[in-house]
Amino acid sequence: MALVDKIKRFISGPQGQKARARAERLARDPRNQAKVRGLLARFKGGGRRH
Template sequence: MPSVVDRIMKYAKGPQGRKVRARAERYARDPRTQAKARGLLAKLRGGGGRRKY
């Protein structure tokens, strides 16, 4: 029985996996997507302002 990593690697090497990877790389280069990611990381790190409990 193949491991999860083996199954992921097989998918990534196939045509569908290459398409998904190309799309992800395109999103990663987009400045708007980068800004969203930075905002999310700041929020997760506690830089999102005062917290209300």
């Protein structure tokens, strides 16, 4: 579980807090939300397209 401990330490540190804040800011952006919805629609679409 060393990897999990490293991740927990990173998240609780100043760099982790900055990364989290940036991720939250990007997640609120409507353009990024549209990109994610488009990707999810492609994966959920089912069937193969050639």
